[in-house]
Amino acid sequence: DQQVKQNSPSLSVQEGRISILNCDYTNSMFDYFLWYKKYPAEGPTFLISISSIKDKNEDGRFTVFLNKSAKHLSLHIVPSQPGDSAVYFCAASARSWGKFQFGAGTQVVVTP
Amino acid sequence: SQTIHQWPATLVQPVGSPLSLECTVEGTSNPNLYWYRQAAGRGLQLLFYSVGIGQISSEVPQNLSASRPQDRQFILSSKKLLLSDSGFYLCAWRDLSDEKLFFGSGTQLSVL
Numbered sequence: 001d002q003q004v005k006q007n008s009p010s011l012s013v014q015e016g017r018i019s020i021l022n023c024d025y026t027n028s029m030f031d032y033f034l035w036y037k038k039y040p041a042e043g044p045t046f047l048i049s050i051s052s053i054k055d056k057n058e059d060g061r062f063t064v065f066l067n068k069s070a071k072h073l074s075l076h077i078v079p080s081q082p083g084d085s086a087v088y089f090c091a092a093s094a095r096s097w098g099k100f101q102f103g104a105g106t107q108v109v110v111t112p
Numbered sequence: 113s114q115t116i117h118q119w120p121a122t123l124v125q126p127v128g129s130p131l132s133l134e135c136t137v138e139g140t141s142n143p144n145l146y147w148y149r150q151a152a153g154r155g156l157q158l159l160f161y162s163v164g165i166g167q168i169s170s171e172v173p174q175n176l177s178a179s180r181p182q183d184r185q186f187i188l189s190s191k192k193l194l195l196s197d198s199g200f201y202l203c204a205w206r207d208l209s210d211e212k213l214f215f216g217s218g219t220q221l222s223v224l
Contacts, residue, residue: 006155032211034211034212034213036213036215041200041218041220042217042218043118043202043204043215043216043217043218044156044202044215045215046212046213046214049211049212051211089155089156091156091213093211095211098144098161098163098206099146099158099161099171100146100158100206100213101158102148102155102156102157102158103155104154104155105155105156
């Protein structure tokens with residue numbers, strides 16, 4: 001049972017434009033959400049997170065939006081750069097659990 | 113600062129052979145430890161997690177097992193590998209004061 005879903009397996013965006021990655025979850029117990037970036041043959045690295053008490057968190061070019069009623073979050077990357085080409089994973093956790101569920105990932109390709 | 117070490121980076125094993133992947137964390141005590149697997153073209157699947165020495169929770173019934181003989185050591189094992197065990201294995205840790213997961217560099221396992 002996939003509790004965290006990233007329905008877009010890939011995304012192609014032009015350099016300088018905005019990248020928007022989407023993530024949906026089903027478990028209302030989730031109260032903390034994270035985005036990770038992964039290059040081939042490397043471990044994922046943390047990008048940005050958001051607690052369920054907020055609806056937006058911003059860090060430089062990265063902004064995460066959370067819509068709890070829709071059980072949906074998104075990651076905006078502005079402006080997109082060639083180095084942003086990677087797989088992006090959405091993750092969710094419930095603080096009482098200590099476990100993190102990941103989505104299937106979205107491959108982002110930033111073209112010149 | 114905290115670091116996580118995972119080895120080996122790549123491993124090619126025949127079907128039916130045993131497996132032992134090791135992960136150690138430095139610079140922290142009593143971390144939560146995790147094993148994830150990324151199968152080809154798939155997301156990150158949680159295999160095992162541990163909240164303390166000798167305490168292992170299995171998320172998915174399978175051909176693998178995990179052990180935590182020391183506070184900062186987490187081992188993934190198999191007595192007899194299957195073809196379906198191929199994938200990219202990731203160890204991760206979480207400081208209890210932080211909601212983020214930190215990943216190791218991963219092990220690419222190919223079972224032939």
